[in-house]
Amino acid sequence: MAGVLIIGYGNTLRGDDALGPLALERLRTQLGDAEFLSCHQLTPELAERLAACDLALFVDATSSGEPGTVEVQLLSPETSEADSLTHHVGPAVLLDLARTLYGRAPLAMLITGAGARFESTEGLSQEGQQALDEICRLIPMLV
Amino acid sequence: MPTITIDPVTRIEGHAKITVQLDERGEVQDARFHVTQVRGFEKLCEGRPFTEMPALMARICGICPTSHLLASSKACDDIMAVRIPETAEKLRRIMNLAQIIQSHALSFFYLSSPDFLLGMDADPEERNIMGVVRKYPAMARDGIKLRQFGQRVIETLGGKRVHPGWIVPGGVSHPLQADQRDQILGEIHEAIRITRSALHWFKGQIEFFRAEVRSFANFPSLFLAMANDAHEFSAYKGWLRFIDANLNVVADHITGTDYQNYIGESCNDDSYLKSTYFKPLGLANGMYRVGPLARLNMCQSAGTVQADEELAEFRELERHSVLSSFYYHYARLIEILFSIERMETLLHDPEILGKNVRAHAAPNNFEGVGILEAPRGTLIHHYRIDQNGLIESANMVIATGHNNLAINHGVLQVARQFVKGNALEQGMLNRVEAVVRAFDPCLSCSTHAVGAMALDIQLLAADGEMLDRLRR
Numbered sequence: 001m002a003g004v005l006i007i008g009y010g011n012t013l014r015g016d017d018a019l020g021p022l023a024l025e026r027l028r029t030q031l032g033d034a035e036f037l038s039c040h041q042l043t044p045e046l047a048e049r050l051a052a053c054d055l056a057l058f059v060d061a062t063s064s065g066e067p068g069t070v071e072v073q074l075l076s077p078e079t080s081e082a083d084s085l086t087h088h089v090g091p092a093v094l095l096d097l098a099r100t101l102y103g104r105a106p107l108a109m110l111i112t113g114a115g116a117r118f119e120s121t122e123g124l125s126q127e128g129q130q131a132l133d134e135i136c137r138l139i140p141m142l143v
Numbered sequence: 144m145p146t147i148t149i150d151p152v153t154r155i156e157g158h159a160k161i162t163v164q165l166d167e168r169g170e171v172q173d174a175r176f177h178v179t180q181v182r183g184f185e186k187l188c189e190g191r192p193f194t195e196m197p198a199l200m201a202r203i204c205g206i207c208p209t210s211h212l213l214a215s216s217k218a219c220d221d222i223m224a225v226r227i228p229e230t231a232e233k234l235r236r237i238m239n240l241a242q243i244i245q246s247h248a249l250s251f252f253y254l255s256s257p258d259f260l261l262g263m264d265a266d267p268e269e270r271n272i273m274g275v276v277r278k279y280p281a282m283a284r285d286g287i288k289l290r291q292f293g294q295r296v297i298e299t300l301g302g303k304r305v306h307p308g309w310i311v312p313g314g315v316s317h318p319l320q321a322d323q324r325d326q327i328l329g330e331i332h333e334a335i336r337i338t339r340s341a342l343h344w345f346k347g348q349i350e351f352f353r354a355e356v357r358s359f360a361n362f363p364s365l366f367l368a369m370a371n372d373a374h375e376f377s378a379y380k381g382w383l384r385f386i387d388a389n390l391n392v393v394a395d396h397i398t399g400t401d402y403q404n405y406i407g408e409s410c411n412d413d414s415y416l417k418s419t420y421f422k423p424l425g426l427a428n429g430m431y432r433v434g435p436l437a438r439l440n441m442c443q444s445a446g447t448v449q450a451d452e453e454l455a456e457f458r459e460l461e462r463h464s465v466l467s468s469f470y471y472h473y474a475r476l477i478e479i480l481f482s483i484e485r486m487e488t489l490l491h492d493p494e495i496l497g498k499n500v501r502a503h504a505a506p507n508n509f510e511g512v513g514i515l516e517a518p519r520g521t522l523i524h525h526y527r528i529d530q531n532g533l534i535e536s537a538n539m540v541i542a543t544g545h546n547n548l549a550i551n552h553g554v555l556q557v558a559r560q561f562v563k564g565n566a567l568e569q570g571m572l573n574r575v576e577a578v579v580r581a582f583d584p585c586l587s588c589s590t591h592a593v594g595a596m597a598l599d600i601q602l603l604a605a606d607g608e609m610l611d612r613l614r615r
Contacts, residue, residue, distance in 0.1 A: 040305060044253075044272075045291045079273065093273075100276055101284050 003054030003106070004034040004143045007091075010061050011040055016115025016128035019061035023113075023135045030140060042089050044097055051102030057142060058091040058110045059135060065114035067127035070134040072142070075108040109142060111135055161575055163558045171562050174555040176547070176579060178416035185537045193222055193506065193528045194312055200524065200539070205305050206249065207585055209242040209297055210517035211524070212310045213379075217513025218524040219312030221399060224507035230497035231314030233489050236379045238300055238310060239515065240482040240489075243378065244334070245293025246518035247435070247475040247482075250583040251341065252286025255472055258577055259348055263355070267569050282344075285337040289479070292334045296486070299323050314501035324490050331487045335449070338483060342453060342476045352469060358560035359578045360468030360553025363388035365421055365431035366440050367406075367545060369516045370395070374443035376450075376481055378516035385421060385431065386441060389463045394423070399512025402523060406540060418547040419540060430548040433520030434582065435474035440464040447488070450481035468553055468581045475583075478518075506532050519583050520545055543584040553578045 006027065008020030021038045028036055035053065037046070042058075050056055058075070065071065077099050078092035089097070091110055099105035113131030115124070124132060148162045164173040184203045188196060197215040201208035213235060220227055227235075253272050260279050261270045276283045294304040300319065301307020309316050349356065369377040370384035383397035385405065397405050407422040407429065420429030431437075445451045457477060460470065489495060506528060513524045520542030527535045543550075557578040561571045 044287050045294060047287065048291075079277075097276060101280050101287070 003052075004031070004057070005037065005049060005053040005055070005106070006031070006034050006057045006059065006139065006143075007037045007039070007042070007046070008059040009039050009042055013120060013122060015117040015119055015121045016113075016124055016131070017061045017118050018122075018124065019113045019115060019128060019132055019135065020059040022124070022132055023059045023139070026132070026136050027139055030136075031143060034143060042091060042094055044089060044094070047094055047097035048102055050094060050106060050108075051098040051104050053106045055143065056091075056095075056106045056108040057139060058108065059139070060091075060110065060112050061115045061118075061128075061131075062112045063115060063118055065112075067114050067116035067125070068130035068134075070111065070113050070131055070138060072138065073110045073112070075110050077105050111138065111142075161554055161579070163554075163562055163575065165562075169563070171555070171558045174551070174558040174575070175413060176550050176554050177414040185539055188534050188537050191534050193219055193511075193526055193532050193534055196524070196526060196534065196537075197310060197312065198308065200537075201306055203539075204585060206246060207242070207517060207519070208306045209238055209301070209310075210246075210515060210522055212307065213239055213242075214513040214515040214517070214522045214524040216310045216312055217515060218399075218511040218526050219513070220502075221511030221513060222506050222508050222526065222528060223312060223502075223504040223511075225313050225502040225504045227314040227502050228497070228499045230318065230494050231500040231502075232380070233492060233495055234300065234315050234319060234500065235310060237486055237489050237495075238297065238307075239379050240486045241293045241296035241300070243293075243482045243518045244479050244486075245290050245297065246583075247479045248286060248290035248293060250518075251472060251475050251479075252282070252290065254583070255577075255580055256282065256286065258573070258580075259345070259352075259472075263573055263577065264569075267573070270573070282341075285341065289334060289337045289341075292330050295330070296327050299327060311501065313503055316501065318498050318500050319496055321496055324495060328487065328490050331483060334483045335480065338476060338480045339449070342473075342480065345473060345476060346456075349473070354560070355574065355577070356467045356469045358557045358574075359581055360432075360549055360556060361466050362552065362556065363464075363466060364549055364552075365393060365424075365429070366437035366464065367421075367431050367433050367521055368438045368441040369514065369521065370441060373446075375446040376438060376442040376444070376478075378438075383514065383521065384441060386464070388466060390440065393421070399514055399523075399525070402512065402514070402525075402540075406523075406545075408540065408544070414547075416547050417544045418551075419545050420548060430552060431545065432468070432549045433542050433545040434471060434518075435478050436465060436468065436471045437520065438516060439474045439477060445477070445481045447481050447484035450477055450484055453477045453480060468549070468578065471581045471583065517542055519543060519585055541585070543582070546582050546584065550579055550582050550584065553582075 008024035010017040010020040012018040024036045024038050075092050077096035095105040113135050116127040117125040160177050162175050166172040197212050200215045201212040257270045257275050261274050298304045301309040366386050369381040371377045371381040384395045385393040387393050405422050407420050409418045409426050420426045421431050445454050510527050515522045523540040525538040529535050561574045
């Protein structure tokens with residue numbers, strides 16, 4: 001499991017948007033050798049860490065798709081015309097930053113769980129909980 | 144009457160638009176900077192315990208939470224009437240310096256460097272940070288690394304890069320550990336190298352931006368910043384001082400108890416951002432500027448070796464105050480250098496690992512004011528509480544509000560220089576935006592906004608008919 005970086009991102013105060021950070025909390029004990037990074041959003045400062053790992057797994061929540069379902073997507077670096085990187089960048093753009101600025105981008109996957117409730121609240125919906133269980137079942141098989 | 148509208152302005156923190164009013168001959172008659180969305184934190188905190196204010200008020204912005212945390216905690220110190228332990232004060236100073244570093248690095252490298260590196264007239268599809276990444280990767284790496292350094296210090300001290308805790312009424316919640324200190328110290332050398340390199344590069348670029356230097360909010364005005372008896376750079380402790388364009392002191396020793404005698408606030412019909420002004424001169428004549436340019440004009444020395452050398456060179460730009468707001472960028476880099484040097488000095492202070500870092504007290508005053516030099520300028524938090532310690536009223540005076548009159552005046556100046564006739568050109572419009580960007584306004588702090596930033600420029604005829612429109 002050398003060089004595995006798992007990044008869970010989302011807002012823990014916005015219901016099912018907490019899927020990424022909550023998945024990390026649960027996986028920490030299972031996957032002791034991986035590096036875990038929990039954050040609200042992806043920012044350019046993460047590019048250097050990405051360039052240093054062999055496999056990157058991005059764990060995010062989505063409001064599209066059937067609530068409770070999980071999708072795994074292989075990522076490749078993607079250029080962006082975004083005029084500002086101050087608040088948020090997507091995982092594919094982050095991979096491009098890692099490749100352009102630090103010479104390499106790791107193999108990377110995006111794991112998204114479809115949530116049902118994203119209003120200002122703590123805790124997952126039933127569908128969110130279902131997605132969380134599925135994410136935590138899948139990730140050990142991916143690393 | 145034809146009007147050009149830039150809505151929203153890009154590469155700033157938050158959302159705004161600019162309207163440029165043309166006369167019948169196509170000449171610029173007026174220009175206005177509008178902040179288009181409201182935040183309302185002063186209202187929503189009413190009725191909450193004053194002790195909640197640092198954590199609550201910091202949520203106003205994801206770029207400046209540390210500044211609000213500090214100003215708010217200082218206001219709470221004032222309510223409790225405590226003098227915080229010396230170690231706590233030094234630790235708070237380090238936090239403030241880290242915030243200045245990360246915020247200035249964001250402004251210079253992420254937001255403004257595309258204009259310097261790729262040119263004001265470059266295609267907007269390329270003139271952005273991704274364009275810099277592709278064409279100048281070393282500069283982009285440096286920018287990311289420098290901001291990362293500031294953020295890492297904030298994370299080390301406060302537990303998180305964004306919305307840290309740790310700074311509390313009465314001091315900080317826990318002491319600094321030796322390994323944390325050593326970790327920060329280990330990164331100082333590289334941070335200084337990057338900053339010196341950026342300064343060297345920027346100074347070499349100035350001659351290519353003479354038109355911008357001449358027209359980017361380049362006019363006499365008052366300046367406001369924190370001051371002290373030593374006339375050194377001051378960002379955490381001191382009183383407020385106004386100086387004029389000739390460096391004469393206009394008002395001095397202004398404290399939290401009397402700031403409202405000198406700083407007036409005016410609401411605008413066309414913007415959610417208030418305009419503040421120097422009260423003795425009234426709204427019409429009381430325009431002043433805050434932030435890096437004001438602070439460097441205010442101090443006689445930075446108080447650190449390398450920053451003082453740079454400050455001496457900076458002062459050679461003008462006989463008296465440096466007036467062009469284009470030089471905000473230059474001043475930001477000098478402030479980063481100062482902040483790193485000062486941080487190193489504080490970290491080597493034997494008291495920095497002291498264990499007494501918090502004073503405890505119940506409210507002893509019904510009112511408290513906290514003043515801080517945030518990256519963008521003077522920040523004031525002012526609270527009134529009832530006998531149960533609940534907030535009755537809150538007033539926040541934000542750097543962007545202080546600068547609002549000057550931003551408006553600057554937009555008009557640059558529009559007159561670069562906007563000619565009814566044709567819309569990206570380079571011309573970018574300069575109108577860039578003068579706003581020079582001030583590094585934070586609209587999230589001063590009001591707030593959500594959503595993706597874009598650019599919408601409308602050219603309207605005298606009767607309101609849209610003649611032309613550009614969007615990006």
